[in-house]
Amino acid sequence: MRGRNEVKGRIKQISDDGLVSRVRLDVDECTLTSLIITERVKDFGFQVGDEVRIMIEAGSVLIDKNAQDTDQRVT
Numbered sequence: 001m002r003g004r005n006e007v008k009g010r011i012k013q014i015s016d017d018g019l020v021s022r023v024r025l026d027v028d029e030c031t032l033t034s035l036i037i038t039e040r041v042k043d044f045g046f047q048v049g050d051e052v053r054i055m056i057e058a059g060s061v062l063i064d065k066n067a068q069d070t071d072q073r074v075t
Contacts, residue, residue, distance in 0.1 A: 009027040014048060019037065
């Protein structure tokens with residue numbers, strides 16, 4: 001993983017939704033939300049207020065200027 005794909009943040013909120021938990025993260029002036037299997041949240045001992053390293057990986061990002069016209073997508 002490259003350095004540019006990593007940021008530091010702080011856990012703002014953890015919502016246990018059963019199998020999957022929503023983990024809200026404060027990063028600078030932004031809020032990111034990560035869906036993590038609840039068992040892993042417990043295994044890692046994540047708690048609100050923890051400072052964490054966030055690694056971002058994306059297979060692709062699609063940008064659509066005109067959401068109504070699905071034939072002109074930019075990839």
